[in-house]
Amino acid sequence: MTFDIKPVKTKNYEGQKPGTSGLRKKVTVFQQEHYTENFIQATLDAVNASGFTLVIGGDGRYYGKEVVQLIAKIAAANDVKKLIIGQNGIMSTPAASNMIRKRKANGGFILTASHNPGGPKNDFGIKYNIQNGGPAPEAVTNKIYEITTKMTRYLIADIPDIDLSTIGTTTIGEGDETFTVEIVDPVEDYVILMKEIFDFDMIKTFFSKNKDFKVLFNGLNGVTGPYAKRIFIKELGLSEDSVMNCVPLPDFGGRHPDPNLTYAKDLVDRVRNEKFDFGAASDGDGDRNMIIAKDFFVNPSDSVAAIAANAGEAIPYFKKHGVTGLARSMPTSAALDRVADKQGLLHFEVPTGWKFFGNLMDAGKCNICGEESFGTGSDHIREKDGIWAILAWLNIIAFRNQKEKIGIKDIMLKHYSTYGRNFFSRYDYEEVSSDSANKMVDRLREIAKDGSFVGKTFEGYEIEKIDDFEYKDPIDGSVSSHQGIRIQFKDGSRIVIRLSGTGSSGATIRMYVEKYTNDASQFEADTQTTIKSIIKAAVEISQLKEFTGREEPTVIT
Ligand code: G6P
Ligand code: ZN
Secondary structure, three states, rough: OOOOEEEEEEEOOOOOOEEEOOEEEEEEHHHHOOOOHHHHHHHHOOOOOEEEEEEEEEOOOOOOHHHHHHHHHHHHHOOOOOEEEEEHHHHHHHHHHHHHOOOOOOEEEEEOOOOOOOOOOOOOEEEEEEEOOOOOOOHHHHHHHHHOOOOEEEEEOOOOOOOOOEEEEEEEEEEEEEEEEEOOOHHHHHHHHHHHHHHHHHHHHHHHOOOOOOEEEEOOOOOOOHHHHHHHHHHHEEEEEHHOOOOOOOOOOHHOOOOOOOHHHHHHHHHHHOOOOOOEEEOOOOOOEEEOOEEEEEEEHHHHHHHHHHHHHHOOOHHHHHOOOOEEEOOOOOOHHHHHHHHEEEEEEOOOOOHHHHHHOOOOOEEEEOOOOEEEEOOOOOOOOHHHHHHHHHHHHHHHHHOOOOHHHHHHHHHHHHOOOEEEEEEEEEEOOHHHHHHHHHHHHHHHOOOOOOOOOEEEEEEEEEEEEOEEEOOOOOOOOOOOOEEEOOOOOEEEEEEEOOOOOOOEEEEEEEEEEHHHHOOOOOHHHHHHHHHHHHHHHHHHHHHOOOOOOOOOO
């Protein structure tokens, strides 16, 4: 070796268990002595990273650049051969997934806490993705955790800080014992991929022929800004004022970079007041999306269903590869199942967490999938993809408009007339004490087990079945238990209650409700009015108020 490697004595930290999507904690937690180093070392050990090429992406949030430097030094010391890093430490989660696959890397680190706020007092996160470009499965994250409980030392190489701002390749060391760092443009390869998937010419022509079709994209000062500017303005010819908040900021400008009706309110207000035909937003690291029009909000469960229903006809990638199967996470509404049933496609219900789609995609059983949590994507990569979802919608609109003038609302109403409508809403109770949230869920588990609530009626809804969702992966046979309480009613309505796996302090209770109708006179009904009594039933059955003292949710989506 031509650089020195030093072992550093360390002690264990508790709680380094990666959640739904990596290790997410307050920045101040990561800043504790050896805390971040421990986690990086444990991850490299868990995957046997000697000889690896790894990609490093990130959403540009506070503390990201410091952690890139740490990863470089620890990786070099652990015989990692090469790092491919986004310029300035920035690369969206979907772009990183693509980069891992395209460059045949062994895996990668993505430095993000996704949609959680950033800045010195807020959140940071480290996520490890495997060779297929997707989040590490539980077997890997459990191993990482186990190693973090037995740390005695980490290794660090005495190499200079990397210049993250200049694109190019640097090799340190000689002969077989080299360590190479390549700084890449984080946008370029991703744009190439999008152009292979979608009909950019058709979308561009649609925009130029329909100058009155108004589009507004909100980057929420997250990582997608540079991607959006390049794609929507440069490639598709939209005007500069079609995008807002498109400069990535370490603290996202003080906002909560989550594309939903609450946190992307500035977009929602502008779209409604200034009558935009198409509004969209993406989250901090670029994997989530929201689609909205002046007269219609597309809930994410409907969005994936509508994309799936139209993809085979409208989107070149699916015209070429076909669509074999669809998948959704358990709490996501069954709108997608209806498309699968009608079109004779395979369909799967997996636990919350994009990682569960990976095996299905690798096995060729699922091409399009989505989650109620504003995640939509396909087998083009192994992460959900915000810009992809927005382009999918634009491609479908451009395709349909070849024959008739049709917008988001018309497309959704047509969809409902074919498949019916699944009204859906999620109520979040954030920062509840972990103790009371756990007690509440434990009680529901008991009820699910003993069957005592079956046949009981709440607010006019009779319970048909209650269970605690368990998933057996059809490809590798692994079993994930306790994935959420499902309360199924006789009329097809449903309640799901689970605890969030992505919070960084306290517990978040998520309550999901769903009601189906194929009565056309109801298709334009207001969602909240439609589901009001089911929500009441959910609060009653769960005894949420008694356990948590909360009267109202923090966020409704
Ligand atoms: C992340 C994951 C998603 C998941 C979401 C919700 O965004 O990538 O796959 O659906 O978190 O997780 P939570 O546990 O907070 O409901
Ligand atoms: Zn995200």
